[in-house]
Amino acid sequence: MSKPIIDITMTLKPGMPVWPGDSDFSMEWVMRISDDCPVNVSKLTLSPHTGTHMDSCFHYDSKGVSSSEMPLEPYIGKALVVDALHCGDLVTPEHIKDQIPDTIERVLIQTTAEYSSDKWPFGFTALHPDTVEFLATRGCVLIGIDTPSMDPQESKKMPSHQAIAAHKISILESLKLEAVNPGYYELIALPLKLEGCDGSPVRAILRPLDENL
Ligand SMILES: N[C@@H](CC(=O)c1ccccc1NC=O)C(=O)O
Numbered sequence: 784m785s786k787p788i789i790d791i792t793m794t795l796k797p798g799m800p801v802w803p804g805d806s807d808f809s810m811e812w813v814m815r816i817s818d819d820c821p822v823n824v825s826k827l828t829l830s831p832h833t834g835t836h837m838d839s840c841f842h843y844d845s846k847g848v849s850s851s852e853m854p855l856e857p858y859i860g861k862a863l864v865v866d867a868l869h870c871g872d873l874v875t876p877e878h879i880k881d882q883i884p885d886t887i888e889r890v891l892i893q894t895t896a897e898y899s900s901d902k903w904p905f906g907f908t909a910l911h912p913d914t915v916e917f918l919a920t921r922g923c924v925l926i927g928i929d930t931p932s933m934d935p936q937e938s939k940k941m942p943s944h945q946a947i948a949a950h951k952i953s954i955l956e957s958l959k960l961e962a963v964n965p966g967y968y969e970l971i972a973l974p975l976k977l978e979g980c981d982g983s984p985v986r987a988i989l990r991p992l993d994e995n996l
């Protein structure tokens with residue numbers, strides 16, 4: 784039997800919380816099934832940073848590549864979920880270093896066990912740029928986090944995003960890791976092929992690896 788799938792994606796739905804000032808998610812009906820019409824068809828409006836998503840480099844660097852140009856390899860493969868609960872404002876290397884092996888390609892950081900899918904998580908935990916530097920030395924190609932951003936909400940310079948860009952690391956944000964135990968998994972979280980776009984929603988899933996057993 785194939786391994787169970789753990790869905791770590793937020794549900795996209797009208798009224799869901801979005802980054803303050805960003806576009807609300809909406810879904811309208813353009814066609815409904817009736818005697819004259821054989822189909823239901825909706826129209827979606829959303830920011831690429833709604834719910835569980837990836838950032839393209841273009842989001843934080845006008846010279847950076849867009850969603851359709853991002854390499855796909857980082858978004859598929861072995862990933863380590865690490866416990867970074869109770870770290871305060873920023874996850875530092877000190878908080879997680881004991882859980883990180885000498886080499887690791889993908890690290891997903893769990894900062895909270897108490898999610899609300901209805902409220903914006905003001906004061907969410909972000910990453911200290913030193914943590915990005917530390918993970919880069921271990922060969923990391925993707926960093927994921929269960930909060931809306933790698934940098935604090937008020938950050939104007941976004942130093943962790945910039946450090947991530949400098950090391951060509953890929954980003955996943957607003958992962959739903961509440962029910963996931965730390966350990967090794969296979970990650971699949973592919974972006975849509977959106978030309979010129981600054982990010983993309985992803986359907987992120989994990990499958991347990993034997994190392995956890
Ligand atoms: N950095 C956040 C998003 C972000 O910064 C943002 C998203 C929508 C509207 C404004 C934003 N930031 C403004 O400073 C992210 O990585 O998704």
Ligand SMILES: [Zn+2]
Nearest residue numbers: 832838956982
């Ligand atoms: Zn984003």
Ligand SMILES: [Zn+2]
Nearest residue numbers: 838932933956
């Ligand atoms: Zn981001």
